[in-house]
Structures are given as structure tokens and as C-alpha cells.
Amino acid sequence: MKNRILVFFTLLYFFSNITAQTGWTWQELTPMPEKVSNNAVVEGFIGNDAFVYSFAGIDTTKLYSGINLGAYRYDVGNDVWTTLPDLPDTLGKIAAGVSRVGDKLYIIGGYHVLAGGGEVSSNKVHIFNITTNSYEPDGANIPVPIDDQVQCVYKDSLIYVITGWSNTANVPDVQIYDPALDEWSVGTPTPNDNYYKAFGASGVILGDTIFIMEA
Template sequence: MKLYAASVTLILAATAAASPASSPCSRSNFRWVNLPAVGGGAPIQEQGTAATETHIYLLGGIPHDANNSQPAVPSTNTFEAYSFKERTWKSLTPIPKAFTHTNAAAVNGKIYLLGGLTGDGVDKIWHAVGDCFVYDIAKDKWTTLPSMPDGQGRGSSAVGISGNTIYLAGGMERLEVFENGAQTSLDIVTAYDTKSGTWSTLPSLPAPRDHVGGAIIGRRFFVVGGRDHGQPNVRNTTWTLDLDAPSRGWEAHAEMPTARGGLSMGVIGDRYIGTFGGEGNPDPASNGVYNETEVYDVKKDCWFKLPAMPHPRHGTVAASVHGRIYIPGGGILIGAGPVDTFDAFELDL
């Protein structure tokens, strides 16, 4: 290891391909669960995702009919929720501002939106904004919060939650959605205390990342994969920060088998991290999208591969709840190609 300073549910059962004999990692049984289409059939991509025990919430994104041939792709202020009990989607009071690549989290009965990217639809450029809002679920009300500190506004960050605090790692401040357009990746790491309403700065990532996976297990913040200044520049790093001793810096672990940006990532129990799909696949037959399902065993510090996703896609954020990793929407083409697919992944423990 290295230390770096500062709808009707259809259950699909399968058996993983045998892991190499030299690998200490393996898992034989998993399931994909098909769920009701997002928004009753409204495609979504590049949104923020948050989950409570009762609902999954989707915030912002690109228009449901977005495509790569459009002269401009605006951001949206849509806000919808899926009820686990009712198994239905519902549109909620729109976000006060339109966002894509939204940083979102659920804490103590409230949904927090902490910055993202926004575009007015005039051109194919999304800019970072540090605007922050909180939605009170019980009151069905949005409230404006103080903006992120100067220079920290960004979208597409790795997001983690521990107690009352939301952690953001990396992200991007500018995304030019055209050939050879600039894509500015960041290495900054910050934390927002939802009780005090204050921000703090943590040790920067070892290198810039955006469209990156994030999760917290115990008191370790995992940041996996992502990209560094552009869709082709995908990465397979696995880094952790000990939130009880952040001054020790980031630690490197076993690398993800397939370098990917725009991947979905979630946790099962206190041991496994699942990573799914992503963008930047050079295979012409793939439409630029990865179909990989790769799982990290936190205790053994190793990865194992499972068969391909039944519905490969990128550009969505997963949610971990009820022992499942839920994956709403996403894109099936490099760039814009939103779909309404909604499924969940289970791993036998």
C-alpha cells in the first residue's frame, strides 16, 4: 500500500465466472433486480442521487430527450422520488436552480444539494456553481443554503456521508461538451457539516478526479476510478482517507481491474463495494460505454469481476440502501444518451 501526503420485479440470478486461482477474492451468487422505469418512463442522466430508508431521490440532470447532435444541452431542475413501499415514481417540487452532475446526499430527513454544473442551453458548456440547497422531506420545502466557499464550486464529485457530515472529493469546474473541449478536473476534498452549516477542507486527492465513485465504509472514505481532464483519460485507482486521522493523507489500495469514468458505485454491508458501467470504452462496438461489474472486497483488499451488466450505461449515481445498490437512469451512448432503466444489484453475503 502507498500513503499520499496531504415495476414488477424480475429477479435475475447468476453465478459469477470463476476467479483465478491466485485471487483471494471470489463471490458466486448475485442478482439483478429490474424495477419500475424512472419517472414512469422519463429518461434521466447526469443527475444527483440520494436515498433514505423509504425513497430514492433524483436531482437535476440533462433533458430526457438529450442527444449528441443537439447544438446545446441545458441542465434541468427536475426532482423526483421513488417509493420503496408504493413502487412508484412521483415528481416533487423542482430544485430552485437547474443542475447537471449534481452533488447530492440525504442526511437526517433532508436532501442536500451541494453544487454541480449548470448550462443555459445556449452552448455546449457546463460551468461549476457552488449554490447549495436543502429540501425538507416532511415539509416539502426547499431552502437556500450559503454557497460553497470561493473556488470550491464543482460537480461530479465523489460523495460520502458519515453521521451529520457530507464529504465531497474531486469533481470538475468546467465541461465543454464538444470534440476536444476542455474538461477541468479537480483534486480538492471538502466536508459540509449539516448541523453547523460549516465547510472544512481535507487533504487533496493524490491526483485530480471527476465522474468518480465515492462511498464511506466505517470511517474510511473510498474514492474509486473516475477520469482526469477528459473522457478518454479514465483511471482505475482505489484511494481511502481515514476520517479519524485525515492528516495521514490518502492511501492507495488494489486497483480496479477496468479503468472507468462515469461509473456507478455503491456498498453492500460493511465489506463490498460494487462498481458498474462507465464511459470511455475505446471499443467501437461499445458506443463508448462499459458493461463491467467489478466488486472490491474491503477486508481482503482485492477485486473480482462478475458477468457484464444486463443494462450497460454511464452517467448516473447509484444509491446503497436495504442491502442493494440501486442504479437509476444513465446514458447508453458516450456523451448524451439518457434512458429510463432502473435496476438494483444484490450480492449474497
């Protein structure tokens, strides 16, 4: 807990300095059609028009019954939300990841919460085409079902799915999805200890290096 508090105040100090130096300001825009958290969020462009997409998540009840498959698109230029068809799955889920490659969004993993409190990690890859504004058939299943993973894109080509939680435990797996071939391959795993395995971390690829930040 102390480490999390330290990280929070460090980030608060960082963003306060950035705001002071750049003159950036916060502005509240049109609210989403529903309040949601633990959703998968990504940006997408159609020509020069920018959009933000949200998939699945949990509503304000914070109950398993409030976990859903809802999807929305935000038009940045016009400050307008559109309700999209639900994710094509059988049960609501949270903690999925989403990445954009070209004009398609890949919504990967997440987990379902059952009425009795059990959790089941997802092995699904849902594909949303931002040009047609519709879902395509699911991609190949993830070899190791995963949620709360680090997910990042390499050169608009490969999606790296790194560590995360699989049903009952943190895993060190690095799974690599090739959207062009609809195939998964196995990457070098992280060290199998709690310094490297994570769930809820963030990551990015800069050049040929993956950077991961854990809270």
C-alpha cells in the same frame, strides 16, 4: 450505444416490475430553487429528520458559464428547499462525488471547464457539517485529482474513491480517505483496462465487498 440502450430498457423493465409488485408510485415534490444537473447529491439525518443535499452542477444553459458552486438542502418531512452557501471553491464544477460520514458531508473531486473548453479535475475535499449547517476547512487534497468517480462509504468510517477521470484519462486508482485522521491512503488499483476503469459508474459497499455497476 446498443449496450446503453439495452441497459436502459433492462432498468425500465426492472423498475416497472418493482412498481407493480410493491405499489410504489412517483410523486412530484417542490422543485429545487434552480434546475441543475451533474450535481453531487446525498442524504443526511438530523435526529429523525431526513434531508437531501445538492452541491455544484450545471444549469439549463448547458454552457461552461453555467457550471456553478450552488448548494441546497431539501427538508423531506416538510417539502421545503433551503439555499445553502456556495461550495468554497474558486470555480464552478461538475461531476463531484459526495459521501456522508457521521454528521459531515464530504464533497470530493469534480472538474472545472475553462472558457476555451479545457477541463481540470479537482483535488479538493470540501466538508459540510449538517448539524451546524456550515462548511468546515477543506480536508487534505486528493493525491490524484479525480472526477466522475465511484465513491462509497465503508462502515461509516472510510470513503473509497474508485477509478474515475483525472484531467486527460481514465485512471485505475483506488484512493481511500479517512475523515477522522484527514488522511489519504492508496488501495489496490483496479485492473488497468477499460473493463474496469470507468467514469460515471455507480458503486456500493455491502459487508466487506465493493460492487460497481457500469453503464
